[in-house]
Amino acid sequence: MILLLARLVQIQLFETESFSKRNINLLEESVMQRVHAVSIHDGRGSFVDRTGKHLVDDVHGSVVLFPFLKYVDWPVEQLAHILDISPQHIMLQLTQKPVILKQNGKVLQLSAKQVEDINHLKVPGVVAVYAKTGGAVTADHLIGITGQNDTQVRARYGNKIQEGVISPHTPIGISGLQRAFDEFLVTSGESKLLYHVDRTGEPMFGKTVKYSSTANPFYPLVIRTTLDKELQQLAEKVVDDSGMKKGGLVLLDVQSGEILAMVSKPSLATYSQHAYTRGAKNQMLSAHIPGSVFKTVVAAAAIDKRKTSGAFNCDQDLYGEGPPEHEMGMLTFKESFAQSCNYTFAKIASELIKEDEDVLERYAKMLGLSQTVGWKGNVFHFTEFKQFPEEEARQIWKEQSDKHINKAIAQTAIGQKNVRVSPLAVANMMATIARGGQTIEVTAVKEIQYKNGAVMHAFPVHEVQSQLSQRVMEQLQQLLRSVVTSSKGTGKRYQSLPVTVAGKSGTAETGNDDYVNRWFAGYFPYEAPRYALVSVELYTNEVDNLAGKVFADYVEAIANKGM
Known part of the structure; x- marks a missing residue:
């Protein structure tokens, strides 16, 4: 009896919250034994578009x-x-x-x-x-997915586990904005239906079902994005209808630098971790070979350094060693840009780099083609917080020695060799040109809101004043417009669109003779720029230019809806 009494004292008084070597909380376990729960909301924060419409229909x-x-x-x-x-x-x-x-x-x-x-x-x-x-997710790659990672949960939210707010099995953000804003989104407590059970686990008839939820009226938080749900759904439909397998599009608001729509293929199964771990990443944040789109950077430097005069023999190949695949004759600088003559830009880049070997990096940055272009800064106690933690950095040169090799310079000038840029960065470059040279960091989130709609934190605009003259920007805008208006321009197919378009095409070799990356990047309407749009099809051997088709179809769809 003394031993039994001692055991009861141990259980009831001394080790109620940490019993045995397994540190079992007997109080919690006793409640769980007689009260079962049906979870109706995990308490994780949610995402809405710029007008407050829910992006995750769950x-x-x-x-x-x-x-x-x-x-x-x-x-x-x-x-x-x-x-x-x-x-x-x-x-x-x-x-x-x-x-x-x-x-x-x-x-x-x-x-x-x-x-x-x-x-x-x-x-x-x-x-x-x-x-x-659970339900349909709009902008699945940008929003991202959640999943279980016990080690990460314990490392990041140990205090919440101790307080009993979450368990080690609580889902956390794995990709996209779910990952970037996880500290704000992680649950502050579930909403549950509680009911009593008998010793066999059967619900006890006659007992009232109770609703249990956090008493905090400010949580869970809401992430108000920059997306326009209607434009996003329209973009998803256009890309899906095109049959594009890998690639996507990015639509930016020219004046604010905000993402209005983003689509990446292949699609991400939002509620499946396997889709992410098997490589279905956001291609719009990944760096790819841009091809002739990069000639825009060389053009800006050429205009500023006054290297655009005279005629260029476009009956020569990239290295000036023989005939090209398509002979174009003698062309002016403007005609060379519109028709995308490789020799012209290889020759100009060689002259520019002889005078300043860092010229391409400097002008890329001035055009908004920085190392990364997504919003970053301090948010509460988070230093260098990034809205796009998965954004890959731009690359122009892999080896500094390439700046002294003529063929490496020529290939770099036309966006080949080791040049890598993300579609998001290219869209930012087009937006920068459209607004006259002012560079703005791209945002996907406008503010973090409390549950009642009050603003917890608003993300300020990060802008840099233009370092290029008005003369340079105006001529660059005219070059981009000539790509569409010229009878031999690579973007002449867009002449029939209901709005005026300016932009640059690109076809990049991928290292496999049968596969290329196809781009079209631009902005519209030309006279009063509102949108910057990039469409890209990656690693394709299709005859049809789906990137061009997606660009045209999306512009037309936006115009037809009067948006």
Whole structure:
């Protein structure tokens, strides 16, 4: 009896929160033994577009059914009538645990009236709630995915685990904005339906189902993005309809540098970790070979250094050693840009680098083609916070010695060799040119909001005044416009669009003779620029130029909607 009494004292008084070598919290375990829970919302923060529309369609009206309904008489016909399904369908889903009613394998989504009507029935064991059940995601790559990583959770949120707010199995951000803003999004407490069970685990009939949620009216937080949901969905439709397998598009607001739409292919299965680990990354943030799009940088330097006079023999190949694949004759600098003559830009780049070997890096930066272009800065206690932690840096030269090798200079001048830039950076370059040279860091998030809509933190605009003269910017704008207006321009297909377009095409060799990267980057309307758009198809051997088609179709779709 003394030993038994000592054991009870140990359990009840001294080791109630840390019993045995496994440090078991007996108080929590005893509650869990008699009270079970149905999670209806994990408490993680959400994403909305610039106008407040939800980008992740995952909270719906749902009906929860408790297992004792199998053994009692209840008005299942009335519930079936409200849901417009058969009573048999409802009864077949009842199990030994509470379930959220499904139809055709998916959670049955209820209207606000259905939620009200079901709860008005006041049937014990039938509860209609707004639950987080998963759903369609707009801008899946940009928003990103969540997943479980016990080690990371313990390292980053040990205090929350100790406080009992989260468990080591709580999902955290793995990619995209889910990853960048994880510290703000991580749950502050679940919303649950609680019910008592008997010793066999069966729900106790007659006990009230209770709703448990965090009492904090400010959480979970809301991330207000810069996206326009209508433009984003329109972009996704255009890219899907084109049949593009790898690539995508980026649409920026010229004046603010905000992302309005972003699509990356292949698509990311948002609720599957495997899609991310198998390489379905955001191609719009990844650095790729740009091809002739990079000639825009050489053109800016040539205009500023006054290297544009005279005629260029475009019946020579890139190195001036023989005929090119397509002979173009003697062309002016403007004609060379419109028709994308490689020899002209190889020759000019060679002259520029002889005078200043860092000339391409400097002019790329002045055009907004910086190492990275996404917003970065201090946010609360986070130093150098990045909205795009996965953005890959720009590269122009891999080896400094290449600046003294003529063939390496020629290849670099036309965006080949080791040149790598992301579509996001190219879009920022076009936006910079369109607004006259002012460089702005690209943003995807406008502000972090409390649950009640109050602003927790707003992201300020990070801008740099132009270092290029008005003369340079005006001539650069005219060059980009000539690509479309010229009868032999590489962008002449856009002449028939309902708005005026300026831009530059690019076809980049990938190292495999059969596969290329195809680009078109530009802005519109030309007279009063509003949008900067980049469309790119990566590593393709298709005859059709899908990048050009996507650019044209999206511009036309935006114009037709009057947006």
